[in-house]
Amino acid sequence: xxxxxxxxxxxxxxxxxxxxxxxxxxxxxxxxxxxxxxxxxxxxxxxxxxxxxxxxxxxxxxxxxxxxxxxxxxxxxxxxxxxxxxxxxxxxxxxxxxxxxxxxxxxxxxxxxxxxxxxxxxxxxxxxxxxxxxxxxxxxxxxxxxxxxxxxxxxxxxxxxxxxxxxxxxxxxxxxxxxxxxxxxxxxxxxxxxxxxxxxxxxxxxxxxxxxxxxxxxxxxxxxxxxxxxxxxxxxxxxxxxxxxxxxxxxxxxxxxxxxxxxxxxxxxxxxxxxxxxxxxxxxxxxxxxxxxxxxxxxxxxxxxxxxxxxxxxxxxxxxxxxxxxxxxxxxxxxxxxxxxxxxxxxxxxxxxxxxxxxxxxxxxxxxxxxxxxxxxxxxxxxxxxxxxxxxxxxxxxxxxxxxxxxxxxxxxx
Amino acid sequence: xxxxxxxxxxxxxxxxxxxxxxxxxxxxxxxxxxxxxxxxxxxxxxxxxxxxxxxxxxxxxxxxxxxxxxxxxxxxxxxxxxxxxxxxxxxxxxxxxxxxxxxxxxxxxxxxxxxxxxxxxxxxxxxxxxxxxxxxxxxxxxxxxxxxxxxxxxxxxxxxxxxxxxxxxxxxxxxxxxxxxxxxxxxxxxxxxxxxxxxxxxxxxxxxxxxxxxxxxxxxxxxxxxxxxxxxxxxxxxxxxxxxxxxxxxxxxxxxxxxxxxxxxxxxxxxxxxxxxxxxxxxxxxxxxxxxxxxxxxxxxxxxxxxxxxxxxxxxxxxxxxxxxxxxxxxxxxxxxxxxxxxxxxxxxxxxxxxxxxxxxxxxxxxxxxxxxxxxxxxxxxxxxxxxxxxxxxxxxxxxxxxxxxxxxxxxxxxxxxxxxxxxxxxxxxxxxxxxxxxxxxxxxxxxxxxxxxxxxxxxxxxxxxxxxxxxxxxxxxxxxxxxxx
Numbered sequence: 002x003x004x005x006x007x008x009x010x011x012x013x014x015x016x017x018x019x020x021x022x023x024x025x026x027x028x029x030x031x032x033x034x035x036x037x038x039x040x041x042x043x044x045x046x047x048x049x050x051x052x053x054x055x056x057x058x059x060x061x062x063x064x065x066x067x068x069x070x071x072x073x074x075x076x077x078x079x080x081x082x083x084x085x086x087x088x089x090x091x092x093x094x095x096x097x098x099x100x101x102x103x104x105x106x107x108x109x110x111x112x113x114x115x116x117x118x119x120x121x122x123x124x125x126x127x128x129x130x131x132x133x134x135x136x137x138x139x140x141x142x143x144x145x146x147x148x149x150x151x152x153x154x155x156x157x158x159x160x161x162x163x164x165x166x167x168x169x170x171x172x173x174x175x176x177x178x179x180x181x182x183x184x185x186x187x188x189x190x191x192x193x194x195x196x197x198x199x200x201x202x203x204x205x206x207x208x209x210x211x212x213x214x215x216x217x218x219x220x221x222x223x224x225x226x227x228x229x230x231x232x233x234x235x236x237x238x239x240x241x242x243x244x245x246x247x248x249x250x251x252x253x254x255x256x257x258x259x260x261x262x263x264x265x266x267x268x269x270x271x272x273x274x275x276x277x278x279x280x281x282x283x284x285x286x287x288x289x290x291x292x293x294x295x296x297x298x299x300x301x302x303x304x305x306x307x308x309x310x311x312x313x314x315x316x317x318x319x320x321x322x323x324x325x326x327x328x329x330x331x332x333x334x335x336x337x338x339x340x341x342x343x344x345x346x347x348x349x350x351x352x353x354x355x356x357x358x359x360x361x362x363x364x365x366x367x368x369x370x371x372x373x374x375x376x377x378x379x380x381x382x383x384x385x386x387x388x389x390x391x392x393x394x395x396x397x398x399x400x401x402x403x404x405x406x407x408x409x410x411x412x413x414x415x
Numbered sequence: 416x417x418x419x420x421x422x423x424x425x426x427x428x429x430x431x432x433x434x435x436x437x438x439x440x441x442x443x444x445x446x447x448x449x450x451x452x453x454x455x456x457x458x459x460x461x462x463x464x465x466x467x468x469x470x471x472x473x474x475x476x477x478x479x480x481x482x483x484x485x486x487x488x489x490x491x492x493x494x495x496x497x498x499x500x501x502x503x504x505x506x507x508x509x510x511x512x513x514x515x516x517x518x519x520x521x522x523x524x525x526x527x528x529x530x531x532x533x534x535x536x537x538x539x540x541x542x543x544x545x546x547x548x549x550x551x552x553x554x555x556x557x558x559x560x561x562x563x564x565x566x567x568x569x570x571x572x573x574x575x576x577x578x579x580x581x582x583x584x585x586x587x588x589x590x591x592x593x594x595x596x597x598x599x600x601x602x603x604x605x606x607x608x609x610x611x612x613x614x615x616x617x618x619x620x621x622x623x624x625x626x627x628x629x630x631x632x633x634x635x636x637x638x639x640x641x642x643x644x645x646x647x648x649x650x651x652x653x654x655x656x657x658x659x660x661x662x663x664x665x666x667x668x669x670x671x672x673x674x675x676x677x678x679x680x681x682x683x684x685x686x687x688x689x690x691x692x693x694x695x696x697x698x699x700x701x702x703x704x705x706x707x708x709x710x711x712x713x714x715x716x717x718x719x720x721x722x723x724x725x726x727x728x729x730x731x732x733x734x735x736x737x738x739x740x741x742x743x744x745x746x747x748x749x750x751x752x753x754x755x756x757x758x759x760x761x762x763x764x765x766x767x768x769x770x771x772x773x774x775x776x777x778x779x780x781x782x783x784x785x786x787x788x789x790x791x792x793x794x795x796x797x798x799x800x801x802x803x804x805x806x807x808x809x810x811x812x813x814x815x816x817x818x819x820x821x822x823x824x825x826x827x828x829x830x831x832x833x834x835x836x837x838x839x840x841x842x843x844x845x846x847x848x849x850x851x852x853x854x855x856x857x858x859x860x861x862x863x864x865x866x867x868x869x870x871x872x873x874x875x876x877x878x879x880x881x882x883x884x885x886x887x888x889x890x891x892x893x894x895x896x897x898x899x900x901x
Contacts, residue, residue, distance in 0.1 A: 091619070091770040122768065279799045282567045286533040289897055314768040321806065324866030374809040374866045377817050394767075394777045398818060401783070404751050 021048040021385030025059045026366065029068035034342055034355045035334055038072050038370075045362040048385035053356045068366050071379060074337070075356045076132025076152075076363035077319050077371075080275050080344035081169075081229070081255055084126060084134045084313035085116045085150065085160075099140035106186060109213035110145030112136045113164035116157055122313045123152050124392035129317025130371060130378045132363035133162075135348060137169045137229070137311075142179055143186070144169040146217060147229070149350055151363065153383035166348040167253070168221055171231040172241070180244055186210060187248050190218040227251040227348070229275070234287040235262035242270045253347055255309075256280070257299070258291035264302035273305035273347045278326040296339070297330030306331075307347050308339040324372035336372060441663075443656045444710070446693075447701055450553070455600030462490035462877040463507065466500050467858065470511035475518050475832040476847035477825055485516055487854040490877035495848045509872075511858050517828060518848050519574025519855030519875065520804045523761040523835035524714075524741050524794035528578050528593075528601065529554055531562030532798060542581035543588060547625050547632060548645045550613065551698030552588035554578045558601035563891040564798040569595045569881045571802035572857040572870040575606055577839050579741075582616035582716040583624040585632065585641045589702055590614050590714060592839045594855075594875050597890045610840040612738070613706050615642065617717035617726055618772045639725055646733040649703030655694045656704065662691060712738035712840050714761075718772035720745035727756060739792065739838040744776035750787035759838040760784050761792035763800075764810040781830055782815035782822045790837050793830040804831045809864030827864065853877075 023046040030038035031053060044052040044059045052058065059065075088095035097115025100107035116136055126134070132152050138145035146165030154160040172179045189208050193215040196205040200212075208215060220226035228245075232238055233256040242263070245252040254260065257274040258281065260267060267274060276299070281291035292298075300306045308326060310318050323336040331339075345354035352361045362385035369376040381388040400406050465487050472483035472495055484500035486493040494500070529541035540557030543549040558578055568576070574595050580587035591601065592609035617638060626633035632641050705711040713730070717723045717740050730737050739759035740746060744767060746753060746760040753760060760781075767776030784791040793808050795801035808831045815822035829846075836846025845855050854877035861868045873881035889895060 089768060089771050089774060091623075282798070283533045283563050283894070283897075284798060286535070289533065289894075312769075315765070317765065321810075321866060325803070325806075328867045328869060372866060374806055374864060375813050375816075377813065397775055397777050398779050398783075401747055404748075406748055 021045070021362070022387075023047075023059065023061065023063035024382070024385070024387070025063045025065045026068045026073050026364070027065055029071045029073040029366065031356055032072065032074040032337060032371070034357055035338055037334055041073075043073055043356065043364060045364060045382060045385045048362055049352075050356065050358060050360045050362050050364070052358055053360075066380070068380075072367040072369060072371060072376075073356065074130075074365050074367065074371055075341045075354050075360070076365050076381065076383065077130045077340045078344040078354055079126065079131050079134035079316045079319060080307045080309040080340075080347065081137050081311050082134040082309070082313050082316055083139070083311070084122055084136055084152075084316060085118060085120045086112055086136055086138075087313055088117070088120055088122065098138055100138065100145055101140065104211075105142035105182065106210055106214050107138070107141050107145045108143045108168055108215075108217040109211065110138055111148070111164060112138045112145060113148035113157065113161045116148060116150060116161060118150070118155055118157060118160035120313070121393040122316075125394055126313070126316035127152050127381050127383075127388055128378055128390060128392055128395075129319060130365040130367065130381065131316045131319060132365065132381065132383050133350075133353060134316065135166060135344065139169070139171075142170060142173065142182060143214070143218075144171065149348060151383055153386065153388065163350065165217075165226060166350070167227045167229045168218065169229045169231075169255075172237055176232075176234075176237050176240060180240060183244070184248065187218065187222055187250065190215050190222050194219050194222070221250055222248070224249065224251055227253050229253045229255050231255045232287075233258040233280075233285065233291070235259040235290060237287065238263050239266060242266050242272060245272065246270065253307075258288035258295065260304070261292060261295045261298035262290055264299050264304055267299065268303040271305070273307060273343070274299055275307040275309045275344075275347070277311065278308060278322050278329065293329035296326040296336070300331055300335045300339075305343060305347060306335060306339045307343045308336065309344070320372050320376075321374065324374070327372060333372070442660055443653075443701060443704065444708075446696060447705060451602065451605070453600070453602035453605070455598065456603045460878060462487075462854075464488040464503065464505055465507040465509055465877075466503050467509050467511050467516050467856070468500055470514040470516050470858065472848060473515060473517045473824070473828055473863070474848040475825060475828045476849050479825065482512070485848060485854075485856065487856070487874070487877045490854055492848060492850055492852050492854050492856075494850055514871065515859040515862055515868075516848070517572075517805075517857050517859065517863055518832040518846055518852075519857055519873065520572045520831045521835040521839065521846060522568070522573050522576040522795050522801050522804060522831075523739065523792045523838045524796045525568075525576040525578050525801055526581065526796070527564045527568060527576065527798060527801065528558035528560065528562045529580065530798075531559045532564045541579075542583040542624075544583045544624055547584050547621055547630070547641050548586045548699065549580075549584050549588050550586045550645065550700070550702040552580065553591065553611075554580050554589060554614075555591040555601040555605070558591065558593070558604075560598045560601055560604060561891045561893050563889065563894050564801070565595060565597075566881075566890040567798070568801045569873050569875075570870060570883075572805055572859070572863070572873060573801055574855040574857070574873060574875045574880075575836075575839070575841070575845060576801065577612065577714070577835075579612070579614045579714065582614070582620045585616060585621045585638055586645055586699075586703070587614040587616060589711065592841060596875055596878075596880060606839075606841055606844075608841070608844070610710060610712050611702075611705070612712045612714045612839070613702060615713060615715040615726070617715065617722035618719060619770055620716070635722070635725075639729065642726075643729055643733070645699075646703055646707075646729070646735075649700045649707060650733065652694075652697060652700035653704040653707055659691065659693055666691075706735050707733070709736065712838075714739050714741055714838070716741045718742050718744050718770075719775075720748040722772070723749060724752070727752070727758070738840070739790075741794065742773070742796070744773050744780060746789070747777065747780045747783040748775075750784050750789055753784070754788040759790035759792055759834060761794040761835065761838055763796070764793055764807040764814070778810070778814035779818045779820060781811045782818065782820040785822055785826055785830075786820055790834040791830055792835045792838055794835065805859070805863040805868060806866055807831070809866075812864060824864075
């Protein structure tokens with residue numbers, strides 16, 4: 002066993018890339034934070050952006066890449082994804098997103114534990130310009146802990162950049178029942194934190210929840226970790242804003258199809274929303290007031306706006322989602338922000354989602370407007386390393402460019 | 416167009432005749448067509464004449480007029496061409512300078528109406544999951560014309576869609592092609608003259624739904640057995656009706672002949688000479704018999720290449736043609752065979768991976784198929800994507816360009832217009848901007864493949880059904896009174 006493992010482990014070590022090279026992207030149109038594209042240069046070195054802007058220049062010898070006529074941006078961020086934790090949704094053996102069972106509270110469940118950095122979905126997402134993702138657990142009332150991953154590296158230790166970045170929860174269909182359970186849970190979390198020593202000695206009251214769940218929720222009640230709660234209906238969002246104020250916890254609303262109806266309230270409470278601009282119209286009862294202008298109205302009211310695609314397979318649609326929000330009235334800069342800087346801010350990931358000095362060098366070079374359908378991804382850098390733009394899908398395409406594809410000719414005799 | 420005219424006239428005649436329900440059916444086809452009579456059809460609204468001028472005309476028929484014009488009279492395209500239109504007295508002139516006009520988009524795979532919005536359990540009418548073979552059910556009987564999704568789809572430029580039963584069953588029942596118009600009943604939405612289709616399903620879904628139930632199927636083997644047995648039964652049923660029809664013919668022929676001169680004493684009438692009753696109708700077998708007749712088109716949900724090949728084999732064994740494979744994420748692997756057998760493929764631009772039979776989906780599926788001569792179609796199968804089929808076609812084009820595959824702008828537009836029209840058997844009537852076709856047209860505020868493009872005007876049969884700048888009360892009764900602002 003040891004003998005067989007050894008060569009594989011050595012290979013892994015050998016495959017770890019050397020120090021990221023120094024690269025200068027010259028002559029492109031840069032999307033600087035919160036702005037429309039403008040001419041400039043980006044210098045990447047040691048995995049970070051060392052300069053970005055009209056007057057940026059490399060200090061030492063660097064590989065120079067001409068990107069004239071191209072658009073250079075920060076890599077996109079999938080703010081609520083099942084990437085790496087659900088390879089094939091209908092095959093249980095490939096799913097790691099849901100703790101399962103009947104317990105509604107799974108706060109101790111960590112998406113990072115099941116994250117597979119070798120998922121074949123990851124290269125597909127990168128081909129859509131996505132370089133980071135929040136890997137979110139699902140199921141139950143409190144689903145568990147989300148992880149921030151970068152879309153590179155074959156090991157969890159290199160791919161998972163921070164975990165947890167949030168606790169994910171879902172109101173489900175019974176708002177009142179869910180909120181009363183959450184109130185009790187958070188109250189018990191506080192009580193448990195105070196009574197921890199007594200509890201160890203068997204001198205405290207009993208708790209309905211598991212120890213690890215109560216411990217996992219402690220940073221939430223301390224205001225250090227946000228609770229991301231799925232809700233679409235305006236009245237549910239209203240109730241959640243009140244709940245967050247009452248419990249003194251930080252929340253993000255995921256879904257928020259009817260968010261535009263309570264946009265002022267959300268803005269006042271500074272509650273960020275994670276919306277999918279394709280969700281409008283009454284697909285579900287809780288989305289009856291969904292409108293194409295939802296994202297635009299939320300932004301106009303001053304609500305921190307994040308745009309997300311909730312699967313892993315379709316992360317490459319992120320830019321199409323943002324493009325549709327622009328079609329329906331959202332300013333382009335706000336839409337691009339909503340898939341880069343805004344999710345980084347919402348999850349407190351400093352240095353992500355921006356093309357500026359000191360930021361992490363997750364950078365994408367596009368053939369044109371990143372939100373436009375006809376635009377192609379031309380280069381992707383993750384932590385300053387150029388990523389080979391291929392995927393299993395690309396390999397299938399190449400295999401079947403000429404038929405018959407699979408049945409290959411017999412091998413020549415040895 | 417001429418080829419479908421007799422059928423259209425026949426249906427129009429059927430629609431207006433007040434045939435007594437008890438009258439004896441003359442043939443199986445006759446019996447079947449009575450089920451389509453519309454009790455809810457309203458008298459047709461008058462169609463006004465108009466000219467779209469000054470914009471770019473994308474015909475989906477190999478031509479691009481930039482600028483160009485489209486003349487519409489009596490609900491049909493009278494003329495389309497480059498430059499300025501000829502004088503058209505009495506026609507309103509609509510200036511669409513800087514904008515684009517395309518044929519109305521056609522969604523070859525939708526469940527609007529049978530899985531309407533909101534997704535109420537009580538409105539889930541798309542899968543008759545009581546048996547694996549339910550050829551006798553019709554989507555038009557489950558289609559709720561008040562689905563708010565219809566108006567959203569029109570706002571996205573979709574003018575025609577095929578509403579299919581779901582894919583739980585090996586043979587799910589009949590689908591119905593409808594025009595996107597507000598109506599009180601589904602028959603009033605039926606696309607005039609469109610053939611019915613049969614929904615079949617391969618692979619995982621029937622296995623998953625029936626695997627634990629008595630009778631199965633629980634394997635792909637069981638899938639094929641179920642489908643073969645159903646069609647063998649249909650062959651027998653069809654023969655019974657044929658024999659009965661032939662006998663009717665013979666007897667009518669005999670009755671028409673003059674009496675024979677020899678005057679033998681008349682025998683007492685025996686049973687044989689009483690008018691024979693037709694065979695008992697079996698709605699499921701009737702549908703499958705119509706498939707064998709070629710009157711009902713087969714639309715088969717399959718993902719894997721080998722699943723499709725199994726069904727092609729079955730179709731050849733039994734004797735019917737498959738009109739189109741749907742989803743068909745591995746169709747690119749067998750595109751030579753599909754091209755040779757003239758089977759269309761209705762797929763997505765980029766959905767993949769949600770189940771193992773969808774794991775080999777690639778973005779160039781449609782482009783590779785088109786290159787091989789297959790009629791490739793981009794469809795939605797979604798109440799969301801049906802609102803932006805233009806973008807989905809645009810994605811197929813962009814993927815083709817990335818891979819260096821030769822898909823043109825016109826080819827890409829055909830993915831959501833002319834090709835689905837063929838897959839639905841209505842290509843003589845819609846799908847391109849050509850003289851004589853129904854005036855199903857969309858005016859876009861910019862190139863329809865742009866993510867920023869929005870439909871401005873949507874015409875169905877030359878009647879304006881959507882105007883972005885003049886929104887009235889919602890089509891759906893359900894949405895009335897829901898529109899409160901904060």
